[in-house]
Amino acid sequence: MVAADNIQKTPEGAKFDLIAYLKERQQLCEDALDKAIPIRYPEKIYEAMRYSLMAGGKRLRPILCLASCEMVGGTIEMAMPTACAVEMLHTMSLIHDDLPAMDNDDYRRGKLTNHKVYGEDIAILAGDGLLAYAFEYVVTHTQDVPLERVVRVIAHLGRATGATGLVGGQVLDLESEGKTDISLETLNFIHNHKTGALLEACVVCGGILAGASSEDEHRLSRYSRNIGLAFQIIDDILDITATQEQLGKTAGKDQKAQKVTYPSLWGLQESQAQAQQLIEDACRELEPFGEKALPLKALAHFITSRQC
Amino acid sequence: MVAADNIQKTPEGAKFDLIAYLKERQQLCEDALDKAIPIRYPEKIYEAMRYSLMAGGKRLRPILCLASCEMVGGTIEMAMPTACAVEMLHTMSLIHDDLPAMDNDDYRRGKLTNHKVYGEDIAILAGDGLLAYAFEYVVTHTQDVPLERVVRVIAHLGRATGATGLVGGQVLDLESEGKTDISLETLNFIHNHKTGALLEACVVCGGILAGASSEDEHRLSRYSRNIGLAFQIIDDILDITATQEQLGKTAGKDQKAQKVTYPSLWGLQESQAQAQQLIEDACRELEPFGEKALPLKALAHFITSRQC
Numbered sequence: 001m002v003a004a005d006n007i008q009k010t011p012e013g014a015k016f017d018l019i020a021y022l023k024e025r026q027q028l029c030e031d032a033l034d035k036a037i038p039i040r041y042p043e044k045i046y047e048a049m050r051y052s053l054m055a056g057g058k059r060l061r062p063i064l065c066l067a068s069c070e071m072v073g074g075t076i077e078m079a080m081p082t083a084c085a086v087e088m089l090h091t092m093s094l095i096h097d098d099l100p101a102m103d104n105d106d107y108r109r110g111k112l113t114n115h116k117v118y119g120e121d122i123a124i125l126a127g128d129g130l131l132a133y134a135f136e137y138v139v140t141h142t143q144d145v146p147l148e149r150v151v152r153v154i155a156h157l158g159r160a161t162g163a164t165g166l167v168g169g170q171v172l173d174l175e176s177e178g179k180t181d182i183s184l185e186t187l188n189f190i191h192n193h194k195t196g197a198l199l200e201a202c203v204v205c206g207g208i209l210a211g212a213s214s215e216d217e218h219r220l221s222r223y224s225r226n227i228g229l230a231f232q233i234i235d236d237i238l239d240i241t242a243t244q245e246q247l248g249k250t251a252g253k254d255q256k257a258q259k260v261t262y263p264s265l266w267g268l269q270e271s272q273a274q275a276q277q278l279i280e281d282a283c284r285e286l287e288p289f290g291e292k293a294l295p296l297k298a299l300a301h302f303i304t305s306r307q308c
Numbered sequence: 309m310v311a312a313d314n315i316q317k318t319p320e321g322a323k324f325d326l327i328a329y330l331k332e333r334q335q336l337c338e339d340a341l342d343k344a345i346p347i348r349y350p351e352k353i354y355e356a357m358r359y360s361l362m363a364g365g366k367r368l369r370p371i372l373c374l375a376s377c378e379m380v381g382g383t384i385e386m387a388m389p390t391a392c393a394v395e396m397l398h399t400m401s402l403i404h405d406d407l408p409a410m411d412n413d414d415y416r417r418g419k420l421t422n423h424k425v426y427g428e429d430i431a432i433l434a435g436d437g438l439l440a441y442a443f444e445y446v447v448t449h450t451q452d453v454p455l456e457r458v459v460r461v462i463a464h465l466g467r468a469t470g471a472t473g474l475v476g477g478q479v480l481d482l483e484s485e486g487k488t489d490i491s492l493e494t495l496n497f498i499h500n501h502k503t504g505a506l507l508e509a510c511v512v513c514g515g516i517l518a519g520a521s522s523e524d525e526h527r528l529s530r531y532s533r534n535i536g537l538a539f540q541i542i543d544d545i546l547d548i549t550a551t552q553e554q555l556g557k558t559a560g561k562d563q564k565a566q567k568v569t570y571p572s573l574w575g576l577q578e579s580q581a582q583a584q585q586l587i588e589d590a591c592r593e594l595e596p597f598g599e600k601a602l603p604l605k606a607l608a609h610f611i612t613s614r615q616c
Contacts, residue, residue, distance in 0.1 A: 121482055147456060157444075162440035167436050
């Protein structure tokens with residue numbers, strides 16, 4: 001009964017085959033991303049953008065965006081351009097974060113980082129190119145959605161990416177490096193902005209595209225903020241417990257950099273418990289959506305159980 | 309008769325006080341930009357974004373955007389958020405172009421470059437922050453304009469900024485450095501993308517916001533492509549003839565880097581003549597707008613007569 005292992009039981013007992021779901025959705029996203037950026041002249045910049053975009057991440061962000069749109073009553077097609085855009089924005093942040101002037105990383109997703117392959121200049125420009133294209137792509141490719149919703153998606157994506165989002169989180173993260181007296185408040189600020197803001201935008205924008213009510217939007221926002229923080233706690237735990245091979249990137253980086261992390265504040269066991277609590281809180285927000293919430297609930301549980 | 313010096317006569321003989329116009333519009337843009345980015349926590353990133361944004365450029369791009377909108381029948385208010393956005397995008401490109409991994413410049417507009425003051429990491433992030441905020445700002449601050457136009461502005465700004473615009477131009481510019489056999493075709497590609505695309509977006513988006521017809525849009529596009537190329541030719545000429553004090557940035561850079569420029573291909577005199585011809589062609593496109601075209605025509609002539 002191999003197939004039975006794929007069936008994840010949510011605490012409510014409803015069955016949902018997350019593995020099959022993820023596999024199908026990942027393929028949809030891969031295909032859409034592949035089509036989104038054709039190679040033109042000057043080829044090098046498109047190749048550099050595609051190198052990191054197509055490096056085979058989990059596609060968790062676009063999948064969350066699609067799932068949220070469907071849960072609220074929309075279609076995959078309505079959300080796919082935005083799903084691609086959030087992955088472009090996420091990839092942009094990885095390329096720039098990996099630069100020598102920032103985290104100076106040689107490997108990402110098991111492959112050489114963008115600047116190691118294309119040089120720092122092209123890596124900076126590839127990030128800029130993805131950042132600009134994400135916004136362009138949403139407005140030029142979203143179909144059958146009222147413009148009022150499209151415009152709100154652009155606003156959300158901008159907020160999630162700029163100084164009010166991941167750029168702001170990265171700044172504070174850089175400033176906190178080497179400091180051993182970082183407060184829980186600061187740590188939360190960093191992660192709510194660096195990781196949380198874009199995750200929230202994925203989920204909330206999926207809902208907006210489907211025409212979510214204001215109350216639904218708030219539920220989606222609370223759900224995603226909880227899973228965002230849980231995601232980061234698990235990331236910190238994995239940095240300690242997983243191998244480089246499992247992670248596809250340098251392991252033990254945080255400890256080496258003497259970074260304050262959730263495990264360094266709480267210990268491993270308490271960190272795991274906090275992540276679990278956040279996931280349960282997240283799922284509670286989705287109760288009003290009934291059976292339709294199964295994918296987003298399963299995705300939330302997947303976050304705490306992932307090994308990489 | 310000091311005032312008379314300020315009155316520029318267009319070839320058609322119509323009088324227009326460009327100096328007074330520029331002064332007034334520059335102040336309007338300074339005020340709008342100043343308000344657009346208030347300083348919040350974490351302060352450093354907002355300060356870095358503001359440092360370059362408020363470094364006192366000519367504000368030619370936002371002024372072109374406002375002028376185009378007014379010429380087509382719109383108001384300053386309709387175009388001001390987009391005018392601010394194009395200046396944010398332009399500033400982003402300057403911050404990133406100045407980085408050590410790119411042109412490695414220490415001075416810009418007579419001040420230390422962003423990374424010289426804030427460090428490379430913050431400079432990269434300040435550029436990213438401005439890039440994301442530009443799109444957000446247009447959709448959150450544009451008022452009394454149909455959303456269909458706002459969405460088209462986002463698409464234009466994205467195209468002008470990304471790999472199809474200034475990012476693509478910068479890539480080819482970097483690849484061409486040190487090469488002495490660059491063709492006129494390649495040189496035109498570089499400048500049409502690196503400088504031209506955003507200038508075109510300024511003018512065309514101003515028109516779109518005012519509800520320009522498709523034919524008017526094409527006229528605006530041809531006008532701006534001509535002035536964009538003229539602008540670059542004059543830039544190349546000034547790199548040879550002007551002093552560092554006049555330019556506010558390192559002079560003679562192109563020659564030192566053995567860059568192929570218009571004067572290196574055509575000589576100074578022919579370059580000047582070509583720029584003049586482009587400006588005349590540009591102004592001809594605006595004939596159907598009559599008196600209302602005076603500001604854009606005067607701005608075109610200003611480009612060839614500028615000393616810095």
